[in-house]
Every structure is written in structure tokens, then in C-alpha cells.
Amino acid sequence: MAAAPSGDSRGGVPPATAARVAKLRREIEEHNRKYYVDDAPEISDADYDALFQELEALEARYPDLLTPDSPTQKVGGAAKTDFAPVRHAIPMLSIRTETDTVAGAAAKFDARVRRELALDAAAPPLEYLAELKFDGLAISLRYEDGALAVAATRGDGEVGEDVTPNVRTIRSIPRKLRGRNLPPVFEVRGEVYMARRDFAELNARQQAAGGRLYINPRNTAAGAVRQIDPAMTAQRPLKFFAYGIGETRGFARPATQRAVQAALEGFGFPVNADSVVARGPADLAAFYESVALRRSDLPFEIDGVVYKVNSLALQDTLGFVSREPRWAVAHKFPAEEMATEVLGIDVQVGRTGAITPVARLKPVFVGGVTVTNATLHNEDEVRRKDVHIGDTVIVRRAGDVIPEVVRVEMDKRPRGAAAFAMPKRCPECGSAIVRLPDEAVARCSGGLFCPAQRKQALLHFASRRALDIEGLGDKLVEQLVDADLVRTPADIYKLGSADLAALERMAEKSAANVSAAIEKSKTTTLARFIYALGIRHVGETTAKDLARHFGGLDALLAADEAALHDVRDVGPVLAESIARFFAEGHNRDVIAALRKAGVHWLEAAPHRDSAGVLGPLAGLTFVLTGTLPELAREDAKARIEAVGGKVAGSVSKKTSYVVAGADAGSKLAKAVELEIPVLDEAGLLKLISRGSA
DNA sequence: GATCCTCGAGTTCT
DNA sequence: CTCGAGGATC
Numbered sequence: 001m002a003a004a005p006s007g008d009s010r011g012g013v014p015p016a017t018a019a020r021v022a023k024l025r026r027e028i029e030e031h032n033r034k035y036y037v038d039d040a041p042e043i044s045d046a047d048y049d050a051l052f053q054e055l056e057a058l059e060a061r062y063p064d065l066l067t068p069d070s071p072t073q074k075v076g077g078a079a080k081t082d083f084a085p086v087r088h089a090i091p092m093l094s095i096r097t098e099t100d101t102v103a104g105a106a107a108k109f110d111a112r113v114r115r116e117l118a119l120d121a122a123a124p125p126l127e128y129l130a131e132l133k134f135d136g137l138a139i140s141l142r143y144e145d146g147a148l149a150v151a152a153t154r155g156d157g158e159v160g161e162d163v164t165p166n167v168r169t170i171r172s173i174p175r176k177l178r179g180r181n182l183p184p185v186f187e188v189r190g191e192v193y194m195a196r197r198d199f200a201e202l203n204a205r206q207q208a209a210g211g212r213l214y215i216n217p218r219n220t221a222a223g224a225v226r227q228i229d230p231a232m233t234a235q236r237p238l239k240f241f242a243y244g245i246g247e248t249r250g251f252a253r254p255a256t257q258r259a260v261q262a263a264l265e266g267f268g269f270p271v272n273a274d275s276v277v278a279r280g281p282a283d284l285a286a287f288y289e290s291v292a293l294r295r296s297d298l299p300f301e302i303d304g305v306v307y308k309v310n311s312l313a314l315q316d317t318l319g320f321v322s323r324e325p326r327w328a329v330a331h332k333f334p335a336e337e338m339a340t341e342v343l344g345i346d347v348q349v350g351r352t353g354a355i356t357p358v359a360r361l362k363p364v365f366v367g368g369v370t371v372t373n374a375t376l377h378n379e380d381e382v383r384r385k386d387v388h389i390g391d392t393v394i395v396r397r398a399g400d401v402i403p404e405v406v407r408v409e410m411d412k413r414p415r416g417a418a419a420f421a422m423p424k425r426c427p428e429c430g431s432a433i434v435r436l437p438d439e440a441v442a443r444c445s446g447g448l449f450c451p452a453q454r455k456q457a458l459l460h461f462a463s464r465r466a467l468d469i470e471g472l473g474d475k476l477v478e479q480l481v482d483a484d485l486v487r488t489p490a491d492i493y494k495l496g497s498a499d500l501a502a503l504e505r506m507a508e509k510s511a512a513n514v515s516a517a518i519e520k521s522k523t524t525t526l527a528r529f530i531y532a533l534g535i536r537h538v539g540e541t542t543a544k545d546l547a548r549h550f551g552g553l554d555a556l557l558a559a560d561e562a563a564l565h566d567v568r569d570v571g572p573v574l575a576e577s578i579a580r581f582f583a584e585g586h587n588r589d590v591i592a593a594l595r596k597a598g599v600h601w602l603e604a605a606p607h608r609d610s611a612g613v614l615g616p617l618a619g620l621t622f623v624l625t626g627t628l629p630e631l632a633r634e635d636a637k638a639r640i641e642a643v644g645g646k647v648a649g650s651v652s653k654k655t656s657y658v659v660a661g662a663d664a665g666s667k668l669a670k671a672v673e674l675e676i677p678v679l680d681e682a683g684l685l686k687l688i689s690r691g692s693a
Numbered sequence: 694g695a696t697c698c699t700c701g702a703g704t705t706c707t
Numbered sequence: 708c709t710c711g712a713g714g715a716t717c
Binding site: 219356375403441569 | 697698699700701702703704705706707
Binding site: 402404438439537569570571572573574 | 712
């Protein structure tokens with residue numbers, strides 16, 4: 001940390017003030033770290049803000065004290081923890097997850113491996129190693145001449161973060177390999193984790209000290225490894241299991257995965273003993289069953305088991321499909337389910353007025369987080385699941401993310417528990433709630449008169465894929481609408497910094513940031529603008545089609561329903577919806593006001609041919625899945641579209657290529673099933689550049 | 694008229 | 708991610 005100006009008084013700064021500024025900076029950095037890295041803030045937001053404001057005030061008063069590295073100068077105040085990047089000599093793989101029944105998953109994997117190896121049914125069963133899948137943080141340890149040289153997180157599989165100083169504090173990781181004639185290079189792959197008991201003790205200490213409790217062992221372990229200060233890591237009871245090797249030099253590779261375990265133990269690494277050599281799929285399924293029964297008795301958390309082909313020679317033969325080995329699968333346990341109580345069923349109002357019932361739940365810890373809400377989608381869904389208020393329900397996190405009510409425990413229903421009744425009037429604006437005969441969704445009829453819909457419309461307008469106004473989030477929109485400072489998107493452009501700064505939780509600095517973001521959003525594209533308007537049934541894709549078809553906004557405004565029909569993928573419903581939107585005087589006024597405020601874009605000549613611009617990838621449809629090493633998903637999409645390709649959301653027979661990155665999910669599986677060619681990022685880039693050459 | 698393919702919209706928590 | 712529904716295709 002760069003010190004505040006030192007001893008020699010300059011600009012008449014009292015030494016006590018300089019010291020106070022330095023202290024504030026230290027404290028704020030520390031709290032940032034607790035908040036962002038430890039995920040365990042020590043002070044309330046209000047106290048934090050007070051420190052921050054004091055520092056800002058002092059810096060404003062004594063500009064000499066202002067240094068570029070002051071926390072006040074960092075965007076968003078976030079202490080981005082930048083560890084040095086480390087490129088893995090051999091990529092750290094992600095293992096494909098099999099989702100099927102117990103017997104099915106093992107059988108599928110076995111069948112796939114046998115097919116790849118061209119084994120016929122008469123061939124003897126294959127040998128596998130079945131291991132536990134630890135729920136921790138994957139780490140690669142590089143030993144040079146026997147000494148730990150680099151420890152890196154997995155990152156995206158290609159490039160991880162250098163966490164060597166932190167990892168050195170973990171006692172079960174040897175600093176030097178055991179034995180003689182050590183290989184010049186030896187990389188170990190394994191998992192850093194926190195044992196259940198250690199986690200509980202850590203939390204007991206936290207509680208005694210009056211600190212915030214940690215959520216779960218995995219996040220705590222991951223947070224601890226990514227500490228800025230290794231001394232903090234040292235205070236966390238972390239452990240390690242080794243399970244594989246990366247690059248090696250001067251090391252005779254063993255013949256089997258089992259022998260790799262033995263070699264790792266020989267070098268002094270802890271290897272979990274709970275693994276078996278299995279013959280054929282039935283043995284794998286039996287291992288899974290046995291582990292599932294013992295899961296809660298294990299001293300650490302696991303989220304499934306891993307099956308690997310035991311022979312390393314066969315592993316080499318099998319190779320990879322875009323960064324996923326064909327010789328291993330993870331077989332995860334089904335999502336954890338917990339019982340809890342339905343405290344009530346509220347409704348939420350969406351941008352289109354859709355009324356969504358949401359179950360308010362008694363907080364329950366499931367799948368690693370505390371869940372308090374779960375969507376019930378719509379009236380029919382509530383009826384189908386037959387959820388009443390006061391019911392005990394089983395909850396899980398679908399796809400390991402979004403909480404869902406699985407079912408009701410009928411025998412626990414209290415007498416007289418009330419069923420859900422769709423309200424007649426919108427809770428936000430009092431307008432009638434209407435459900436059209438063939439629709440599943442009930443809607444508030446208030447339109448933009450309804451504050452909830454107005455807020456959602458504004459959020460949509462400012463969202464990343466629309467005009468992308470950074471910093472204009474739900475809290476801010478809430479205040480702006482409630483204070484009646486903003487009614488339509490056009491009003492956003494009338495806000496001055498002073499208006500913003502007058503709001504709660506808005507210091508001058510943040511207000512200036514938002515102002516700048518608003519200014520920046522004025523330069524946009526026609527497609528984004530159309531999308532931002534929030535026309536029913538017009539999403540990102542349709543907005544692009546409209547922009548391309550008409551070229552300019554005036555042509556679109558002038559189009560009647562028949563003209564709209566000519567746009568690709570626009571049928572009667574969309575044509576009517578679009579025409580009705582633009583026929584509305586209010587909407588035309590808002591559009592005019594936005595243009596007047598300076599929102600602008602480059603207009604192009606209309607492309608009446610619905611095939612769109614021609615490019616080397618014209619006519620090809622791509623589906624993206626997983627995380628690519630370099631390109632963000634949006635970038636990849638833009639690159640493909642720039643040369644005429646199309647990016648779709650799901651895999652079908654019409655898909656030309658699937659581009660798969662790390663942790664690819666069901667879409668990759670579907671691609672393999674439909675025998676659609678799979679590319680990695682490099683393959684995609686090659687295709688783009690070769691095509692355009 | 695049935696079926697398949699997409700797109701749109703809504704959603705949780707950190 | 709998942710569901711519902713619009714549009715295209717056979």
C-alpha cells in the first residue's frame with residue numbers, strides 16, 4: 001500500500017490527518033477483503049459507508065493526499081483480487097457429469113468407452129478406478145527438483161491463478177517430495193477441502209468472537225485459498241487429497257490409475273483410501289450405492305463419485321472431446337432435498353405484467369445456500385403441485401441453482417391450510433388481473449400505469465443486452481420511480497448528477513459513475529434500441545432481425561402489419577404486437593424524446609433478403625456451451641454473427657457445430673448423441689478466420 | 694393438423 | 708435452466 005504523503009508537510013496537511021487517511025485506507029482495504037474474499041464482512045454496510053465517506057471527505061479537502069491506489073479511486077470499490085495467471089502445462093480437465101439412474105450412468109459410461117475402444121460384447125469387462133468426488137477446490141501443484149514451485153487453481157482449465165504462498169500454508173501438502181532421485185518436474189492434481197469437523201470448529205470460534213458465520217466448507221476453503229494474505233490462509237484448517245498427475249519429466253509413468261495413487265502416496269501426498277478397482281459397470285454402480293449410504297458419515301463433503309478407466313494406456317487411446325476426457329465421468333448424487341414450511345404465497349409482477357406466484361419459505365439450508373423463496377411459475381403449477389399455505393414441502397435446487405418445490409408432504413398438512421388463490425387485483429397498482437383463455441399466465445392489466453411494470457421496463461431498458469447502463473440496477477430504479485423522477489426511459493436522460501446524488505446510498509462518486517454510464521449508453525445500435533423498448537414477443541433475436549430488415553428506425557415505424565410479416569420469423573402474433581406498440585402515441589413520444597436526448601446509432605441500408613448479410617459462416621448454426629478459455633460468450637456470439645453465422649440456444653438436428661468450453665453440460669451430451677461436430681474455441685477461431693480468408 | 698425448432702420470459706443467491 | 712408458445716415445415 002502506498003503511503004500517504006510522508007513527513008515533510010506539504011500543502012498544509014496536518015500530520016494527524018495524513019495518518020488518519022492512511023489508517024482509513026488500511027481499514028477499508030481490510031474490510032473489502034473480508035467482504036469480497038472471505039465472504040464474511042465484519043462491519044455493517046452503514047459503518048463501512050461511514051469510513052468510506054470520511055476518507056472521501058478528507059481527500060476532497062486535501063487533494064495532495066489523494067493517490068491513485070486509494071480505495072476511493074477503485075471502480076465500484078471492489079478490491080479485485082488479482083493473482084498472477086499461470087498457464088497449466090497440461091490443461092486441468094473438467095470431467096463430464098453423467099445424469100441418469102445409478103445403473104444407467106455406469107452402464108452408459110461403460111458402453112461409450114467400449115464403443116470408442118471398438119470392443120465387442122464378448123470382450124472381458126473393463127477395469128475402472130472408482131473414487132470419491134470431493135467438494136472442494138481443484139489445485140495443481142508443480143514440483144521442480146522435488147520442491148514445491150507453483151500452486152495454481154484450475155481457473156478455466158488452461159490458465160489458473162498462482163496461489164503458491166497460500167498453498168504453502170496447508171500442512172498436508174508436502175513442500176518437498178519424499179524419496180530419492182526425484183523427478184525434475186512433477187505436477188500433482190488434487191483437491192483442497194475443509195473437513196466437516198474443522199469447519200464446525202471454525203464456525204464455533206467465529207461465533208464466540210461475534211463474527212459472521214461461514215456458509216459451507218467448500219466456499220470457505222475456496223475463499224481461504226484465494227486470500228491475499230497467506231497468514232489468513234494459515235488460520236484456516238485446510239486439507240488436501242491428491243488424485244492425479246499433470247506434466248512430469250524424469251518420471252516413469254505407472255501403468256494404471258491405481259498405481260498413480262500409490263506413486264503419489266510414495267511421494268508423501270495424502271490419497272483418499274476410499275476408492276475401488278471395479279470390473280465392469282455393475283461394480284461401479286455398487287460403489288456408488290455404497291458411497292451414497294455412507295455419505296453423511298464421511299468426515300468431509302463429497303458431491304458424487306468419479307469413474308476412471310484404470311489403464312493409462314487406454315486413457316491415451318480414448319483421448320478427449322474438447323477438453324473433456326472420454327475416459328472419465330463424474331456421477332453426481334441427486335440434488336439435496338430438504339423439507340421446509342411454506343409461510344405464504346406472494347405474487348410478483350413482471351415486465352409484461354405476468355403475475356408469478358412465489359412461495360415464501362421458512363429459511364432452509366439446501367445445496368449449500370439458504371433458500372427463502374421458490375418460484376411456483378403460475379396458477380396451474382401451484383394447483384398441479386397442490387401447494388397450500390402452511391404445507392411442509394420438499395425443496396431442492398434445480399440444476400443446482402434455482403430453488404424449486406418438488407412436492408408437498410401431504411400427511412403433514414395442517415387442518416384448514418389455505419390453498420393459493422390468484423388475486424383479482426394487482427398488489428402493486430390495484431388494476432384487474434386478467435388471464436386469457438388459452439394462456440397459462442395471468443397478467444396485471446395496468447400496463448405502464450403499474451409501478452411494478454414501469455420499474456421492470458426501465459430495468460430492461462438499462463440491462464446489459466439493451467442499452468447497457470451500468471449502475472442503473474433495481475435499487476436505483478426503485479428509488480427513481482418511487483420519487484417520480486423517472487416515468488419513461490426518456491426521463492433517464494434528463495437526470496442530472498445532482499438528482500442522483502440526492503438519493504440514498506449515492507455519494508458523488510457513484511452518481512458521477514452512473515451519469516457517465518447514461519451518457520455512454522447514448523451511442524448504441526438499432527437492434528439494442530429496439531430490444532430495449534420491451535415490445536411483447538420481441539427479444540434479442542427478433543430485434544436483430546427487425547433492425548437488419550428495415551435498416552433504420554423510421555422504416556420500422558412506418559411498417560404496417562403486412563410489411564412486418566415479411567420479416568423472418570415474424571408471424572401474425574408478433575406482427576400485431578409490434579404494430580400495436582408503435583401505433584400507441586405514448587410509445588412514439590418516448591421514442592422521439594429518446595432520439596432528442598441524443599440516443600443514436602448507425603443506420604444501414606435495409607436487407608430485404610431474409611438470409612441476412614452474407615459471410616463465410618452464412619447458413620451455419622452454432623450452439624455455445626460451457627465456458628470458453630478466452631472469449632466471453634457474448635464475444636463468441638458476436639464473432640460468429642459478424643461473419644454471417646447464427647447462434648442458437650439449443651442443439652437440434654439443424655445445428656451445424658457445437659462450440660464447447662469447460663464444464664459443458666447437457667448441450668454437449670446432446671451434440672454427441674446427434675453426432676454433431678464439436679469445436680473448441682481454437683477450432684471456432686480457425687473456422688472463422690479460414691472462412692473469411 | 695401435428696411436429697419440430699426456436700425464441701422469449703421469468704427466476705435465485707452471492 | 709426450464710417452460711410456454713409462436714412460427715415454420717411437412
